[in-house]
Amino acid sequence: MKLAEAKQQFISSWGAFGTHWGINRTMAQIHALLMVSPDPITQDDLMEQLDISRGNVNMNIRELITWGLVDRVILPGERREYFTAEKDIWKVATQIIKERKKRELDPMLKLLSQLEKIEGDKKDKKTKQFVDTVSSIKKLGLQADKTLDVMIKADENWFLGGLVKIFK
Amino acid sequence: MKLAEAKQQFISSWGAFGTHWGINRTMAQIHALLMVSPDPITQDDLMEQLDISRGNVNMNIRELITWGLVDRVILPGERREYFTAEKDIWKVATQIIKERKKRELDPMLKLLSQLEKIEGDKKDKKTKQFVDTVSSIKKLGLQADKTLDVMIKADENWFLGGLVKIFK
DNA sequence: AAATATTTTCAAAATATTTTGAAAGTTCAA
DNA sequence: TTGAACTTTCAAAATATTTTGAAAATATTT
Numbered sequence: 001m002k003l004a005e006a007k008q009q010f011i012s013s014w015g016a017f018g019t020h021w022g023i024n025r026t027m028a029q030i031h032a033l034l035m036v037s038p039d040p041i042t043q044d045d046l047m048e049q050l051d052i053s054r055g056n057v058n059m060n061i062r063e064l065i066t067w068g069l070v071d072r073v074i075l076p077g078e079r080r081e082y083f084t085a086e087k088d089i090w091k092v093a094t095q096i097i098k099e100r101k102k103r104e105l106d107p108m109l110k111l112l113s114q115l116e117k118i119e120g121d122k123k124d125k126k127t128k129q130f131v132d133t134v135s136s137i138k139k140l141g142l143q144a145d146k147t148l149d150v151m152i153k154a155d156e157n158w159f160l161g162g163l164v165k166i167f168k
Numbered sequence: 169m170k171l172a173e174a175k176q177q178f179i180s181s182w183g184a185f186g187t188h189w190g191i192n193r194t195m196a197q198i199h200a201l202l203m204v205s206p207d208p209i210t211q212d213d214l215m216e217q218l219d220i221s222r223g224n225v226n227m228n229i230r231e232l233i234t235w236g237l238v239d240r241v242i243l244p245g246e247r248r249e250y251f252t253a254e255k256d257i258w259k260v261a262t263q264i265i266k267e268r269k270k271r272e273l274d275p276m277l278k279l280l281s282q283l284e285k286i287e288g289d290k291k292d293k294k295t296k297q298f299v300d301t302v303s304s305i306k307k308l309g310l311q312a313d314k315t316l317d318v319m320i321k322a323d324e325n326w327f328l329g330g331l332v333k334i335f336k
Numbered sequence: 337a338a339a340t341a342t343t344t345t346c347a348a349a350a351t352a353t354t355t356t357g358a359a360a361g362t363t364c365a366a
Numbered sequence: 367t368t369g370a371a372c373t374t375t376c377a378a379a380a381t382a383t384t385t386t387g388a389a390a391a392t393a394t395t396t
Contacts (some may be wrong), residue, residue, distance in 0.1 A: 003295055006286045010302065013279055020190040020272050024354070038297040043373080053356045058374060079364075079371065087297075089304040104188050111181055118174045127171055129206040129255075134178065136257040192384070211343080221386045226344060247341065247394070 007036060011050070026052060027060040031069060031085060035092075040073040040082030068095045094152050101148055105141060112138040175204060179218070194220060195228040199237060199253060203260075208241040208250035236263045262320045269316055273309060280306040 001009075011032045018028025029050055034041070046057045061083060064070035069092060073082040086092050115134045120127040169177075179200045186196025197218055202209070214225045229251060232238035237260060241250040254260050283302045288295040 001282070001286050003286060003288050003298060006283045006302075007298060009279070010283055010298075013276065017272065017276055020268075022188040022190060026354075035301045036294075036298045038293045054373085055357065055375075056355055059355090062374090081373080087301065089301070089308050093308060100188075104185065108181070108185055111177070114169070115174045115178055118169050118171060120171050125206045126204075130171060130175060130178075130204045133203045133255065133257070134174075140257050140261060194384075222343085223345075223387065224385055227385090230344090249343080 007033075010036065024060070026050070026056060027063055030057065030060050031064055034064075034070060034083060034085035035087065037084075040075065040084040042080050042082055044080075046083075067099055090155075097148055098152055101145065105145055105148075109138060109141050109145065112141065175201075178204065192228070194218070194224060195231055198225065198228050199232055202232075202238060202251060202253035203255065205252075208243065208252040210248050210250055212248075214251075235267055258323075265316050266320055269313065273313055273316075277306060277309050277313065280309065 011029050014032035015025040015029040018031075019025055030046055033046065033049060043054065043057045043061065046052070046061070047054055050057075061070060064085075065072065068086075070083055070085050073084050075082055086095070112134050116131060116138065118127070118131060122128055122131065179197050182200035183193040183197040186199075187193055198214055201214065201217060211222060211225045211229065214220070214229070215222055218225075229238060232253075233240065236254075238251055238253050241252050243250055254263070280302050284299060284306065286295070286299060290296055290299065
């Protein structure tokens with residue numbers, strides 16, 4: 001397989017993969033292309049290589065920037081903006097974990113705490129099942145929250161090298 | 169807050185939550201309702217309580233069954249089918265992890281292995297960046313794969329009680 | 337076997353999401 | 367300050383996904 005073909009496959013699969021994770025296809029594809037591009041590239045490059053409109057590129061690039069996965073780069077003497085993606089995959093992963101935790105896990109835990117405090121007779125079967133379900137989800141969520149915090153703080157080598165041994 | 173209101177909130181939030189995870193809103197809502205229902209319920213109950221059509225319920229219930237999160241129950245002397253959800257949240261989590269690993273992680277790792285074997289000069293900057301990116305994603309993916317396998321095999325108490333201490 | 341109850345299917349309709357592209361906005365060199 | 371180069375916005379169009387509901391299939395009872 002040649003580079004061009006492999007690149008296409010990677011971009012296309014990464015896009016499909018992204019849709020399973022609540023990320024839109026194009027955003028994931030832009031991210032994929034930027035990750036395999038050694039040097040910063042422009043919006044026009046992205047438009048051409050992914051065959052999408054200017055507005056689409058602009059929108060999704062900005063979203064990637066708010067996720068902390070892509071940076072704007074100003075090349076000296078150049079008028080146009082260039083873009084580049086974080087290449088360290090560990091940093092990419094922790095960045096994504098950090099953001100999703102903030103956007104999804106934290107609000108969910110907050111809600112579950114509210115719902116636990118429901119008024120009603122604990123002897124009632126329906127009430128009991130509700131509280132039990134909500135509490136156990138919250139418990140698991142809190143655990144995940146702590147575990148992810150540790151992961152975020154840990155450095156790449158510790159994770160890649162050491163974690164499995166601990167788990168074994 | 170009363171039970172009815174809390175239940176509504178839980179179902180609705182769980183649905184919204186699900187969409188961030190590639191699960192459709194209705195499927196997540198059905199799952200939520202079944203989780204807080206102490207006894208098995210029918211398709212008609214789901215239709216009424218969630219205000220959705222029969223076909224919709226049927227489709228999503230079957231999907232939940234293939235995910236291993238919901239079971240058909242035949243009550244003795246009853247003609248209609250009833251449905252019930254796994255209530256042990258640890259089992260729910262491991263089941264979801266198991267399925268997503270199979271559906272998403274495994275195929276992705278397979279693809280990345282293919283893409284690594286690209287023909288081309290490693291001294292070429294573009295080729296190098298491509299191989300580096302693909303390899304490091306694969307490495308992280310393999311690690312996640314192993315870690316998740318260990319989690320799936322571990323029992324609930326070990327995870328809920330012991331894991332954090334190890335991480336600290 | 338016929339009637340009745342229940343479940344499944346799936347084409348069409350409804351809804352939601354993504355994409356486009358042209359106009360408006362911004363920046364900057366001359 | 368002007369105008370060319372570039373970026374951003376956003377309403378409308380295109381596309382994708384979800385939902386409906388009635389008909390077909392299946393199962394159960396009489």
